[in-house]
Amino acid sequence: MTMILDDTDRRIVTATQSGLPIGAQPYAAVAKSLDLTPDDVMRRMRRMQDSGVIRRIGAVPNHYRLGYRANGMSVWDVPDALASDIGRQVGALEFVTHCYQRPRHLPDWPFNLFAMVHAHTREEVEAHVDEIAALMGDACRGHDILFSTKILKKTGLRIAG
Amino acid sequence: MMDDTDRQLINALQGGFPLCDRPFQDVARRLDIDENDVITRVQRLVDDGVLSRFGPLYDVTAFGGAVTLAAIAVPEDRFEDVTDTVNAYPEVAHNYARDHRLNMWFVVSAEDPTRIAEVLADIAMKTGLKVLDMPKTEEYFLDLRLRA
Numbered sequence: 001m002t003m004i005l006d007d008t009d010r011r012i013v014t015a016t017q018s019g020l021p022i023g024a025q026p027y028a029a030v031a032k033s034l035d036l037t038p039d040d041v042m043r044r045m046r047r048m049q050d051s052g053v054i055r056r057i058g059a060v061p062n063h064y065r066l067g068y069r070a071n072g073m074s075v076w077d078v079p080d081a082l083a084s085d086i087g088r089q090v091g092a093l094e095f096v097t098h099c100y101q102r103p104r105h106l107p108d109w110p111f112n113l114f115a116m117v118h119a120h121t122r123e124e125v126e127a128h129v130d131e132i133a134a135l136m137g138d139a140c141r142g143h144d145i146l147f148s149t150k151i152l153k154k155t156g157l158r159i160a161g
Numbered sequence: 162m163m164d165d166t167d168r169q170l171i172n173a174l175q176g177g178f179p180l181c182d183r184p185f186q187d188v189a190r191r192l193d194i195d196e197n198d199v200i201t202r203v204q205r206l207v208d209d210g211v212l213s214r215f216g217p218l219y220d221v222t223a224f225g226g227a228v229t230l231a232a233i234a235v236p237e238d239r240f241e242d243v244t245d246t247v248n249a250y251p252e253v254a255h256n257y258a259r260d261h262r263l264n265m266w267f268v269v270s271a272e273d274p275t276r277i278a279e280v281l282a283d284i285a286m287k288t289g290l291k292v293l294d295m296p297k298t299e300e301y302f303l304d305l306r307l308r309a
Contacts, residue, residue: 002225013219020216022204024196025182038182045217046180052223059174059203060214066171066309073259073266084299091301100297102230109232109263109293144261152256153248153267154213 003051008036009044013053016045020057068118070147072125074132075111077104077142083113086136090115093135095128110142122147163211163309166194170202171212171309178215227274229296231281232263233288240264243288252280263293 005013011034021029027045028038048054063071078086083101090113091099098116115132119125129145163171169192179187185203189196206212222228235243240258247253247267256267269280278294285292 003223005224016217017219018216019207019214020178022200022207022215024185024200026184027180028182042180042182048217048219049180052220055218055220057178057180057217058176058215059171059178059206059212060218061171061175061309062210062213065209065211071257084301087299087301099301101299101301102295102297105293105295108234108291109295114230146259146261146263146266148257149260150258152244152258152265153253154255 003048003053005048005053008034008040009048012036012041012044012048063118067120070119070122070125072117072119072122072129073146073148074115074117074125074129075144075146076113076115076132076136076140077110078113078136078139079141080112082139086139087113089135090132093128093132095119096132111144117145163206166192166198167202167206167211168309170194170199171206174203174212174215221270221272224272225274226270226272227277227296228268228270229277229281229294231267231269231284232293232295233265233284233290234263235265235288235290239288243290246287247284250280250284252276 012030015030015034020026023029027041031038031041045054087099087101090096095117096115097118100114101112102114104110104112117125117128119128125145133140133143173188173192178184181187185199186196189199203215207215233243243265244256247265248256252269252271254268254270256265258264259266269277271277281292281294
């Protein structure tokens with residue numbers, strides 16, 4: 001499902017993609033800066049939310065500042081026929097923040113399921129990964145954990161105005 | 162320093178922020194805090210970097226764009242140069258160093274889906290390194306919430 005954004009929608013996206021103004025009436029403030037009415041801004045944003053263009057509106061915490069210093073990308077080789085079922089089970093675990101199926105690149109990369117685990121320490125990540133392995137049982141033919149050692153860039157989506 | 166009210170706010174605001182005329186008032190009522198106090202705290206959490214963003218999260222794939230995850234095995238002595246080459250593309254949104262032979266992992270997103278392949282081919286040409294393209298084929302749940 002793809003939504004076509006018109007010029008006004010795009011102006012709203014570019015005005016808010018790095019954040020909302022923080023004040024009593026944030027949407028009215030966006031409207032004022034774009035010379036629109038608050039109702040128009042809220043109606044358009046609601047439509048973008050309904051169609052998934054806006055995933056959600058809210059706060060994104062800095063993981064490190066909340067004490068989640070270990071970020072492990074756990075990667076798994078599971079039979080393709082079982083990947084969807086297993087993915088749903090793994091994705092539902094409380095400590096898994098994202099779970100995706102992705103293509104293998106043999107021989108460089110045998111893994112087809114990715115589950116991101118954030119925790120306070122590496123040991124805690126490893127314990128969670130053991131839980132995932134136990135859940136998969138024999139369906140898991142191999143796995144690995146890639147810890148992030150440095151954030152090299154983090155800007156998020158930027159669309160041109 | 163964060164206090165319990167800050168933590169309560171962070172947990173609540175990760176779940177969503179209302180789309181209405183006085184959204185902070187809604188949040189304030191739900192948490193039984195004063196509206197002005199909520200606004201002051203959110204501003205402080207953003208200023209201090211505890212919240213890296215506050216506002217709508219857009220999904221480029223929902224308006225015709227595309228996203229992929231790419232990985233490169235970069236020789237250690239070229240790591241900085243390759244980082245500069247990769248990060249120079251505005252289409253590269255995130256880039257992480259990871260402790261694996263494939264030691265550079267980055268997300269490429271573009272409104273024009275054909276740009277993804279162009280950017281990856283360009284990086285491969287400039288660096289002379291193999292770039293693995295791993296677009297998601299299925300997504301099973303996406304809950305980025307972390308308990309504060």
